[in-house]
Amino acid sequence: MAVEQTFAIIKPDAVGAGNAGNIIQMIEDNGFNIVCMKKTRLTTAQAQGFYHVHSERPFFGELVEFMTSGPCVVLMLEAEGAISKWRDLMGPTDATKAGPDTVRGRYGTDIGRNASHGSDAPETAAFETQYFFNCFERL
Numbered sequence: 001m002a003v004e005q006t007f008a009i010i011k012p013d014a015v016g017a018g019n020a021g022n023i024i025q026m027i028e029d030n031g032f033n034i035v036c037m038k039k040t041r042l043t044t045a046q047a048q049g050f051y052h053v054h055s056e057r058p059f060f061g062e063l064v065e066f067m068t069s070g071p072c073v074v075l076m077l078e079a080e081g082a083i084s085k086w087r088d089l090m091g092p093t094d095a096t097k098a099g100p101d102t103v104r105g106r107y108g109t110d111i112g113r114n115a116s117h118g119s120d121a122p123e124t125a126a127f128e129t130q131y132f133f134n135c136f137e138r139l
Helices: 012-016 020-029 044-050 060-067 082-090 103-107 122-132
Strands: 003-010 033-040 072-080 116-118
Touching: 003 020, 003 082, 003 122, 012 020, 012 060, 012 072, 012 103, 020 033, 020 072, 020 082, 020 103, 044 060, 044 122, 072 082, 082 103, 082 116, 082 122, 103 116
Parallel strands: none
Antiparallel strands: 003 072, 003 116, 033 072
16 A cells, blocks of 8 residues: 555644644554644635535535634644545544544544544545645645
């Protein structure tokens, strides 16, 4: 399996609950290299731009409001099969259906407040990484 990069967010619910460090530890314990990372608070325009693919969906406004409600931690991760590996570690989108050894199972509460985000494909990972990290921030 090839080494690849993916994008991750520790969402405002998890950061606000003091769980960012625990999630970062899970990431490292599962063999990911953190290429770059920063804590930020999204503006409405940034959240709308990032989630533009969902702009026609009924939950878009609520998603933008949630993602701007507090700071989040954005990360670029690297590992063999990083995209699927991170998605497996996150668990299902609905945290109530996630196992106890997943990020969402431990730190999420429902389908909206699910503690984390991860890219779903190489193209998405490239867009999302470039959205948050410029070329000087990447190691």
